[in-house]
Structure formats: structure tokens, C-alpha cells
Amino acid sequence: MTRRWQMALGANVLLGIPGVIPIxxxxxxxxxxLSGPEPTDNDPMVLWLPIAAIIVGPYAMLWWSVNRSIRRRSVLTPRTYWPLSALATFLPSMALIIYSS
Incomplete structure (x- = not known):
């Protein structure tokens, strides 16, 4: 039985490594x-929506199913577990942002 938060943290950091691309x-x-297209941009943003759906959709389903199974065995409350999981998933992306500048 998963009693500690380390299991959730470790699994979500590992999920965050390939999650850099969907994020x-x-x-x-x-x-x-939000900012609007570049004045010289000829490609509409609508073309990016199928690409986003193909990449983000399966990743979101994988993330949800892994976290749901870990959550069932964890003694953390949902109020603690889900923010911890979301923040741990963003750690690899944040590391890339910090170390790339």
C-alpha cells in the first residue's frame, strides 16, 4: 500500500519528462x-489543433489513469494528492525553462 507521497512525486516527475512536449x-x-498571430504569419492556428489533440489527448489519458491508480492506494487526501501530482508533472518543464536561459 502506498503510504507516502514519494510514490506520487516520483511517478509524476517521470510522467513529466515526456510531458514536456504536451506542456x-x-x-x-x-x-x-492570446497575443494574436504575427503580421507576416500565413499559417492559421487552426491547423495546430489536430496536432495538439493527437499529442495532448493520449498524454492526458495516460497521466489521469496512472494518477488515478496511485491515488486509490495512497493515504493522501485528494486535496493534497492532485496539486502535488500536477506540480510534480511540471518540474521537468520548469527545469528546462530555468536552465535554458
Whole structure:
């Protein structure tokens, strides 16, 4: 039985390594949609939506299924478990952002 938070933290950090790509893709879509397209950009952002669905959808299902199975065996409360899982998933992306500048 998973009694500690280390199992959730470790699994989500490992899920965050391939998760760098979907996280970056979601950031890219949000940044371009909010700021508007470049004046010289000929490619519409709608073409990125199928790409995002193909990449983000399976990753989100994998992340959810792994965390749901770990959550069932954990004694952490849902109020503690889900923020810990989400933050741990973002750790590899944050490390890339910090060390790339």
C-alpha cells in the first residue's frame, strides 16, 4: 500500500519528462491565441489543433489513469494528492525553462 507521497512525486516527475512536449504545445497555443498571430504569419492556428489533440489527448489519458491508480492506494487526501501530482508533472518543464536561459 502506498503510504507516502514519494510514490506520487516520483511517478509524476517521470510522467513529466515526456510531458514536456504536451506542456510546451499547450503553452504555444495559448500564447499565440492570446497575443494574436504575427503580421507576416500565413499559417492559421487552426491547423495546430489536430496536432495538439493527437499529442495532448493520449498524454492526458495516460497521466489521469496512472494518477488515478496511485491515488486509490495512497493515504493522501485528494486535496493534497492532485496539486502535488500536477506540480510534480511540471518540474521537468520548469527545469528546462530555468536552465535554458
Amino acid at each position: 510546451w504545445l499547450l503553452w504555444f497555443l495559448a500564447a499565440n491565441w
